[in-house]
Amino acid sequence: MSQKPGTHAPEMPIEVNDETGVWTTDALPMLYVPRHFFINNHMGIEEELGAEVYAQVLYKAGYKSAYYWCEKEAECHGISGVDVFEHYMKRLSQRGWGIFTTQSIDLEAGTCTVRLDHSAFVLQMGQVNRKVDYMFTGWFAGAMDQIAQSLGYKVKTQALQTQCAAEEGIEFGLFEVTPL
Template sequence: MGSHAPEMPILVDDNTGVWMTDALPMLYVPRHFFVNNHMAIEEELGADRYAEILYKAGYKSAWYWCEKEAEAHGLSGDAVFEHYMKRLSQRGWGIFTIENLNIREGYARVRLDHSAFVYQYGKVNRKVDYMFTGWFAGAMDQIAESLGYSVKTKAEQTQCAAEEGVEYGVFEVAPITA
């Protein structure tokens, strides 16, 4: 259980109790707590509406994270996206593997194994990892803009391990076409 162990320190401010990792404040909660809250909101709003809300919030958050992490670690281009996937994997969301990445063109394919959502939902024969889609587009667009590329992207999950007969999730990032 140590091959993906975080290399990042968790600093706790003695006065405020705020946890910091990589220069960003963090919250540390059990997976079941987070996913059970996610499921309750989905039940109230419906999966499609909740996915729309999470896409926008996730896009904005990924943009900010990539911008701050690139700055903090002196990273640019592919290295920022790779660092993002590594950190997501180290934080218990699942194991994210970049299968294809072309920032200039706005394309990426990311594989997800061991999804925290799939562990909680089980085989429900639908895509349950929609929280991540905005993250990939937000990361791609922030990195592209930082490199001076004008591409804008969208992301979608094309398969999920919660679907019958599927072993892992796949996300595709592609440019938005008019």
């Protein structure tokens, strides 16, 4: 895929195995599905479990996945520290989840603030006057913990969404990562 100036078009190669049909980017298997398909499934599970329980399930799974992703991407690209986190934010943004911007980060202290514009959840669900981006919270803590651990820091973190663009009068999502 070619990147157009001023866009978030992916610059990562997508390889498709002719025999298995598996899509791979940066040596990791990928899935490619329409946004509405994913969000409709997400909302169906939320309806059955309740948003609070589902958020807890997603936090744990997202933490584990982000930890693994950052570990593999750091190896694949030969990067470390804040560069891994910034690479993660870039890739999330390129994959249609929204535009993620690191506003502040201190790996040793275990603190980070991430801004989210154009959330896929908000774009699909609209103004529902509640936080709908809870799927991402575990991602930030998992990424921070993997990167901090790789640097020898002992900090463990937690993440929380403090605002969401699906809430009335809010323009963007905001996530805070803090030490446990």
